[in-house]
Amino acid sequence: MKKIIIADDHGFIRLGLIQILKDEYPGIEVTETADGDSLVKEIQKHHFDLVISDLEMPGRNGLQALEQIKLLKPTLPVLILSIYTDEIYAVRALKAGASGYLNKNTAPYELITAIQRIQLGRKYITPDVAEKLLHQFDEVKKPHELLSNREFEIFHQLALGKTSSQIAENLSLALTTVSTHRHHILAKLGLTNNSELTRYAIANHIISDINFE
Secondary structure (H helix, E strand, C coil): CCCCEECCCHHHHHHHHHHHHHCCCCEEEEEECHHHHHHHHHHHHCCEEEEECCCCCCCCCCHHHHHHHHHHHHCCCCEEEEEECCHHHHHHHHHHHCCCCEEECCHHHHHHHHHHHHHHHEEEECCHHHHHHHHCCCCCCHHHHHHHCHHHHHHHHHHCCHHHHHHHHCCCCCCCHHHHHHHHHHHHCCCCCHHHHHHHHHHHHCHHHHHHH
């Protein structure tokens, strides 16, 4: 493995990852990007052996970038890193073609273990994620599982109590775009307001009620 590209909108995260990678793989070439759009552009222009991408970034998020990468270069492995520990995000990433999913708080050795496994052409997932994937073969899809990746991202933020204006700023989207997504989300879930949306998210273990204590 000679070339890796890292996409994360936080510079200190990128620096930390680069240090871990260079300690383990001396001489490796690492390219940095801060958003999904730049990530896709770099992959269109250059060859990489591995992509390490954040999930939530301004503009095109990690899942949207992943879907585009898989269209451009289906065999290029992508490892998703995220602040979210919820298995539901990992399942979405793996279904979209990711080779692995890690929480950003994991120890450096686990990152290296994941990379080594991915280099062998295998997936890297936790036991909880594996169990969630197995259960999905027997379960009827729930309404939130039919949301697009962008809709699910906005749904999650709304459920946590963020306003449409805050979400628009965080994701670098127009307020009207977020409002349109919110309307579609409520319709797809059969809900009428944000309070119902939050209760739905708690009932389906998408967020924890500890966030509201």
